[in-house]
Amino acid sequence: MDLIALQHQLDNLSFLVLFLTMLIYWVGTAFRNLSFLNPLGTAGMAIGNFCIAGLLGARWIEAGYFPISNLYESLFFLAWGVTAVHLVVELSTENRLIGVFSAPLAMGITAFAALSLPPEMQASEPLVPALKSNWLMMHVSVMMLSYATLMVGSLLAIAFLIVTKGNSVQLQGSSYGTGNERLRAIRNQTEYATATASSSSSNTQTAVLDKSETGTTTQLSPQRLNLAQTLDNLSYRVIGLGFPLLTIGIIAGAVWANEAWGSYWSWDPKETWALITWLVFAAYLHARITKGWQGRKPAILASAGFIVVWICYLGVNLLGKGLHSYGWFF
Template sequence: MENNCINISFALFLVNLMIYWINIALRRSKALYKLGTIITISINLLLSTSLILRWISNGYFPLSNLYESLIFLTWGLTFLQLILEQQNRSPFVGSIATPVGLFIIAFASLSLPENMKEASPLVPALRSNWLMMHVSIMMISYATLILGSLLSILFLVLYNIRNRKKNNIKSNNATKQLSRITLLQSIDNLSYRTIGLGFPLLTIGIVAGAVWANEAWGSYWSWDPKETWALITWLVFAAYLHSRLNKAWEGEKPAILASVGFVVVWICYLGVNFLGQGLHSYGWFL
């Protein structure tokens, strides 16, 4: 049942990817938008079912290994996508979130060794209520920051396209140009608000992790590679929000910083862990 939920989710992600991209090509068809939303809800419910079944079966919140965290991250992305779409009624959110969700679910299902998908008894350090609080908040913060950074990347793409065409725009196309500027501002503001939500979640997650580390290992901070990259991630997005709040940077520059943050989040989440070093390692490559 659990595997069936994941496999169906993968298939629906493929369908949704085509729907969202066709929707953009057809200039925002309401019927396709509604269909994409319904499929996203279905994916989220399937992932929820998979996580709940795993929770019931194993007796602990399913966030103890890489496979479970990937499924939870995908659930978080679809959940946030639904929230942002309801607030903004824009197909662009789904068009950038769906490929990432598809990649994550494909990686979890097809690339991970079978032994990494299997649940195993929790080690003593993980037998704590902090498992649910710390890891779930961190994963939701990752999902939020990833989505906000993707919006900044989309902003940069559209911004550069607009600049290339700027010199070729004639006076009778002024309305069209104004429409593009409004779209860019909308995407930029949505990225800012999304990252503004993800940053405090990241902060809470890091603080909760420090408290848990002290309880489990006797030290709040040990400069473990995961901890170090979590701090780097925090600093990157702190710099982004600082530049936006004091209006030192506007438009392209903060969007570039947020795009860097997209890479940093993935290094923090996956890159460091796969090196097989530190207390947070999944130990796959080494």
């Protein structure tokens, strides 16, 4: 079988599968009574993950090295990471809301790689001497997985801001719970808020949030409050998974740099932005763990982190210089 032809078939197939999966998650969220769509969404992400893994495996066999050395390969590895993070979070929390945001992210990345990059950038090329190292797999794969995880967590934070319309929200309970215990707590709080609102003399079901700086009281429905709490918790947990990966990736890169060039750190544009990314998410976790931040403030910080991750990954390529540049297509 022609491995190059197989790669092109798999990259187009992965895009198609993820596009359909995105529609399934969106329709399933809009029409909750269509419960049969839930397993279809999970299956779609699993099939997309398998297609991308097959593409990368064929690339590995064809080129003879771990396929993460150019923009095309790294984009597909990033998309694979997004689908893998999605499956881990969805299966561990039994919450399919994450697919509404991770599916379009993975689909967009695959569309950019398969449909936008010119053929010469999609072709595999021999590695330069500096990349012929086992550190290539260790450093770059961990960094790409951290990017994927942090992007998903940041998207959930952006979704939180959209749901709450950017208002400060007094969330019930703590975000530090794990697994089903935290989700059960959220459901119990929502049931309590719903019962309280139903017994109110008012005919509107509302859950009172905290006061804004103007002194006016913001109100949300119990359902929207439940959604906001879920997004806040999922975002915190996913970012908490991505930050250690980013830390390990940066350390591995420093060790590799010292082995290859005799210096742990050279303030290359990619290195500088990786440090900025680390500082942004370190501030996010510090604020949540030690300051007890929840809701709007950490969500804004994580949203800024989403932009910073993309600058670190793709933005520095616009400079056209540095040891880490994948190059650009214009």
